[in-house]
Amino acid sequence: MNKANRPLRGQLILDRGASLPLILPATLLVVVFLVGPFYYMAYTAMTDLSFANPDQKGAFVGFDNFRKLVRDDPIFWSSFWLTIRFVVASVAIEFVLGFLLALLIWRFIERQRLLTTLLLVPVMLAPVAVGLIWRLLLQGDFGMATYYLRAIGLLSPQSAVFSTPSLVMPTIVAIDVWQWTPFVTLIILAGLMSLPRSPFEAATMDGAAPWRLFVDILLPLLRPIIALVLLLRGIDAFKEFDKVFIMTGGGPGTVSELLSIYAYRVNFKNWNLGYGAAVSFMVYLVVLILCSVFYKAMYWKSAAARA
Numbered sequence: 273m274n275k276a277n278r279p280l281r282g283q284l285i286l287d288r289g290a291s292l293p294l295i296l297p298a299t300l301l302v303v304v305f306l307v308g309p310f311y312y313m314a315y316t317a318m319t320d321l322s323f324a325n326p327d328q329k330g331a332f333v334g335f336d337n338f339r340k341l342v343r344d345d346p347i348f349w350s351s352f353w354l355t356i357r358f359v360v361a362s363v364a365i366e367f368v369l370g371f372l373l374a375l376l377i378w379r380f381i382e383r384q385r386l387l388t389t390l391l392l393v394p395v396m397l398a399p400v401a402v403g404l405i406w407r408l409l410l411q412g413d414f415g416m417a418t419y420y421l422r423a424i425g426l427l428s429p430q431s432a433v434f435s436t437p438s439l440v441m442p443t444i445v446a447i448d449v450w451q452w453t454p455f456v457t458l459i460i461l462a463g464l465m466s467l468p469r470s471p472f473e474a475a476t477m478d479g480a481a482p483w484r485l486f487v488d489i490l491l492p493l494l495r496p497i498i499a500l501v502l503l504l505r506g507i508d509a510f511k512e513f514d515k516v517f518i519m520t521g522g523g524p525g526t527v528s529e530l531l532s533i534y535a536y537r538v539n540f541k542n543w544n545l546g547y548g549a550a551v552s553f554m555v556y557l558v559v560l561i562l563c564s565v566f567y568k569a570m571y572w573k574s575a576a577a578r579a
Contacts, residue, residue: 310556316549323543330546337550348551350526351534358441358530359509362448366505367498369449370456377457378464388461391454399451403518406447410434410519434520437527444516444528448509456501463497464490503566507559531555 317337322328341348377384394402409417412432421427433439471489480488491498513532516522522529522537529537535555539548 313549313552313556316546317553319546321546323545325544328546333546337547338553340547341550341554347526347529348531348534348554351529351531352554354441354529355510355512355531358445358448358512359506362445362452362509363502363505365445365449366453366456367502369453370501371460373453373457374460374464377461384461388458391457393454394451395455395458397451399514400518402447402451403515406515407434407519410443435524437524440520440524440528444519447515447519448512451515452505452508456505459501460494460497463494467493499566503563506562506566510559510562511555 316330318332318334319330320328320333320336321330377387381387397405406417409415410433412418412435415432418427418432421433422429427433433443467490471493472485475485475489511532512530513536516528516530517533517536520528522533531551532555535548535551538544538551542548
């Protein structure tokens, strides 16, 4: 009798608050490494702190930095729209290619384990390593990729990819697609492999065409997976820093200066920490909006059904 009651007593103890000390270490880590720095950034964004100007010692200025950022900083808006274009182009291409590859592997390739292992190679590389590899491959004097591009006539003999403004961003998008398309493929493939067979079998028996199976059954069932992939890649692409900083440093000029690189320049080259914190806060705000939009995209149909 006593042994039978032990699980119940243990559950009652946990329900009465004994579980709080168990989650306290994780809560402290979140507060120290996430909540604390965020609030410090938000406070610094409302000051004039600058290590380059001795007169700006961190006096509270309210929303002046944000007003200046929105109204009087064309470089910020140039970096912002450049980042938006980069995110849209890279994530769209990665999603289309990754979806098609996942469908191909799911339907026609039997040895999926070997292929998925090979697909993981670009994803497992650190972004800094990817930046260094492609910087060497596309180097103007001795880059191997540059040599072949010139040999087939896609690049003039006296030019290089990262010194030609019209080629820099398309190249960065292509490198990002090369690295992260396998990530999209693996997640979509996992979603496809977990789909139930009964809806497809029932629709096939009713005479549904392959296209109707794809549009009416497969895509609705994959909607949460698709939203998750777009959310993860959108957030990660919007924060892109490592590869671009290693390959171009934001140049030539400001042609490839994404918002994260602009925030780095303001904070750690100009040492304008108050204004730089405002730029960083805007990055956080856009990521928060992305999360909200994709969360609603995942659950809008179920919410409409409940209504």
